[in-house]
Amino acid sequence: MKTQVAIIGAGPAGLLLGQLLHKAGIDNVIVERQSADYVLGRIRAGVLEQGMVELLREAGVSERMDREGLVHDGFELAFDGRQEYIDLKELTDGKTVMIYGQTEVTRDLMAAREASGARTFYAAGEVQPHDLKGDAPYVTFEQDGEQFRLDCDYIAGxxxxxGVSRQSIPREVLKEYERVYPFGWLGILADTPPVSDELIYANHERGFALCSMRSPTRTRYYVQVAAEEKVEDWSDERFWNELKSRLPEQTAAKLVTGPSIEKSIAPLRSFVVEPMHYGRLFLVGDAAHIVPPTGAKGLNLAASDVNTLYRILVKVYAEGRSELLEKYSEICLRRIWKAERFSWWMTSLLHRFPDTDAFSQRMQRTELDYYVGSLAGRKTIAENYVGLPYEAID
Structure with a gap:
């Protein structure tokens, strides 16, 4: 079996890359080790940057997003009993974010791929890329007891x-940067109306809290918990009481509670690997980097990687610009490190760390007070939150 681009992974990054390449006339095959139902069952991010929204429109998969997604012009920072509004639209000359769950993005991309007739192998076992430094890489895998070999020009991990993609690169080639945070986010999904029309990020002496949503009738709430906490120790009642305690009184009084339909604890880490390419293999999204969710950058960074690789491959096939492939990692990492910085900054600013002393707490509060009290500070927050521009491929 042959194709031009083999894509390992059918999450939103792999599916979006496949959709864009297909529309550009570049043949691709996706190989995914999980079932389609498993991929759709993953509960993930829901805040889409302006750039990702435009990329989904370019890919031709935005109809439902544009109809059902919630455009947010800003968000609130709550601390010291205050609620400060960051007006994204005003501070960034009209840019906004879209609230549309990753599950829904994935569902739309799956539907588009099925309609296109492009090949996808779900529940594939023993997936392995080969000959990455040669001119003829290939991927082997098995499905339903049958062995497959997929020959290709390039592999997108x-x-x-x-996943197997990063693990296929010799360890001595890669440099890893990592910070593991001493806490996680306990999150619940509930069919209740949101407490606010837009997101609220709260810094409280008991820890961080976030009020988010997936739709006008479905909410996603989070509270910071210690890294060793177990989700089974948190009843719905305990969660709602803890969330209320961390919100400003006027907001807590409006909170509508209800039974959770999903509850989980997500650990927080920052991680980047350099370089993001090895021979004919290119790492995309979480295969190369992880951000704490505070800055709403994980899915959006994957989309910017997709944008870069897609535009490079179009120029490679249409114009023979193979030298651009060597620039992939460098271009991606410039944006990744800026997003890592913003996510680290938001995490440091809004959470309570176990070893934080009184001085550090006052500095944290003063940092918040300074940024929301300064037009330049608000603009800095806003331009990072809506997403830095994608770098042009020349």
Missing amino acids: CDGFH
């Missing part, structure tokens, strides 16, 4: 942090 879109298979996440624990």
Whole structure:
């Protein structure tokens, strides 16, 4: 079996890359180790940057997003009993974010791929890329007891942090940067109306809290918990009481509670690997980097990687610009490190760390007070939150 681009991983990054390449006339095959139902069952991010929204429109998969997604012009920072509004639209000359769940993005991309007739192998076992430094790389895998070999020009590793793609690169080639945070986010999904029309990020002496949503009738709430906490120790009642305690009184009084339909604890880490390419293999999304969710950058960074690789490959096939492939990692990493910085900054600013002393707490509050009290500070927050521009491929 032959194709031009083999894509390992059918999450939103792999599917979006496949959709864009297909529309550009570049043949591609996706190989995914999980079932389609498993991929759709993953509950993930829901805040889409302006750039990702435009990329989904370019890919021709935005109809439902544009109809059902919630455009947000800003968000609130709550601390010291205050609620400060960051007006994204005003501070960034009209840019906004879109609230549309990753599950829904994935569903739309799956539907588009099925309609296109492009090939996808789900529940594939023993996936392995080969001959990455040669001119004829290939991917082997098995499905339903049958062995497959997929010959290709290039391989896109879109298979996440624990996937085989990064692990296929010799360790001595890679440099890893990592910070593991001493806490996680306990999150619940509930069919209740949102407490606010837009997101609220709260810094409280008991820890961080976030009020988010997936739709006008479905909410996603989070509270910071210690890294060793177990989700089974948190009843719905305990969660709602803890969330209320961390919100400003006027907001807590409006909170509508209800039974959770999903509950989980997500650990927080920052991770980047350099370089993001090895021979004919290119790492995309979580295979190369992880950000704490505070800055809403994980899915959006994957989309910017997709944008870069897609535009490079179009120029390679249409114009013979193979030298651009060597620039992929450098271009991606410039944006990645800026997003890592913003996510680290938001995490440091809004969470309570176990070893934080009184001085550090006052500095944290003063940092918040300074940024929201300064037009330049608000603009800095806003331009990072809506997403820095994608770098042009020349």
